[in-house]
Amino acid sequence: MNTEVADTTNLSEKKDFLVNSSSLKDVRSFSREVFEKFKINEELREELVLAIAEAAQNIVKHAYKDYPDTQDRMAVRISCTDKELEISFFDKGKPVEKSKVKHRAIDDVKPGGLGTFFIQEIMDSIKFKEGDKPWINNLVLTKKL
Amino acid sequence: MIKFKVTESENISTVFLDGEIDMDVADNVREVVFPLIDSGKEVHLNLKGVQYMDSSGISVIVESNQRAKEKNTKVELKEVSQPVEKVLAMARKFL
Numbered sequence: 144m145n146t147e148v149a150d151t152t153n154l155s156e157k158k159d160f161l162v163n164s165s166s167l168k169d170v171r172s173f174s175r176e177v178f179e180k181f182k183i184n185e186e187l188r189e190e191l192v193l194a195i196a197e198a199a200q201n202i203v204k205h206a207y208k209d210y211p212d213t214q215d216r217m218a219v220r221i222s223c224t225d226k227e228l229e230i231s232f233f234d235k236g237k238p239v240e241k242s243k244v245k246h247r248a249i250d251d252v253k254p255g256g257l258g259t260f261f262i263q264e265i266m267d268s269i270k271f272k273e274g275d276k277p278w279i280n281n282l283v284l285t286k287k288l
Numbered sequence: 289m290i291k292f293k294v295t296e297s298e299n300i301s302t303v304f305l306d307g308e309i310d311m312d313v314a315d316n317v318r319e320v321v322f323p324l325i326d327s328g329k330e331v332h333l334n335l336k337g338v339q340y341m342d343s344s345g346i347s348v349i350v351e352s353n354q355r356a357k358e359k360n361t362k363v364e365l366k367e368v369s370q371p372v373e374k375v376l377a378m379a380r381k382f383l
Contacts, residue, residue: 164310164311164312165312167310167311167312168289168308168310168312171308171310171340189340189371189374190374192340193342193375196310196342197342197343200310200311200342200343200344203311204311257343257346257347257379257382258342258343260381260382261342261343261375261378261379264378264381
């Protein structure tokens with residue numbers, strides 16, 4: 144884990160992971176560890192871990208849909224001020240088509256899109272950006288504290 | 289990682305799940321649960337030992353219910369842990 148800044152008002156931790164479903168448990172472990180360090184309350188912590196895991200899962204499932212055996216890595220950065228939490232994801236997969244990122248109609252009983260719905264329920268904002276090189280995609284989630 | 293224990297009574301198969309259910313293990317859960325549903329027995333999923341579940345776990349539950357309907361049987365959730373109940377509550381707004 145790389146601590147970028149470590150004072151009491153502006154904290155930031157970043158770690159990279161192999162883009163693979165087997166990495167998702169490591170993403171959760173990292174997130175829990177960081178939130179404990181940042182003293183985020185336990186109830187919110189688990190919701191945030193879910194949102195992060197769903198976003199990481201979307202990278203594996205969608206950005207790397209055609210490359211299940213990729214050796215690429217994705218990075219997760221969690222930054223915290225006393226007012227806001229910012230969680231950034233960086234990957235080199237297929238560029239995100241923003242218009243396609245939505246949860247589906249409520250009357251469709253298939254579960255697909257539920258992960259995106261969870262992210263929207265838990266977080267205050269979701270922004271897709273072009274990643275600075277070498278990254279292609281940069282997803283930024285924020286939550287007011 | 290997820291562990292399974294299956295117990296059988298006359299008309300009910302109970303699957304005790306222990307661990308975290310995510311995309312990485314969802315297919316393992318399907319491989320255990322779907323054949324039990326296909327056999328026509330009522331299936332109980334005991335979630336007492338599941339401390340984390342994401343949308344992949346919800347997908348398995350929804351698919352299990354749909355499959356059970358097709359086989360004229362049913363799937364019930366038993367002893368749902370608090371973390372899983374929270375995720376289910378959020379999913380109910382959507383499903």
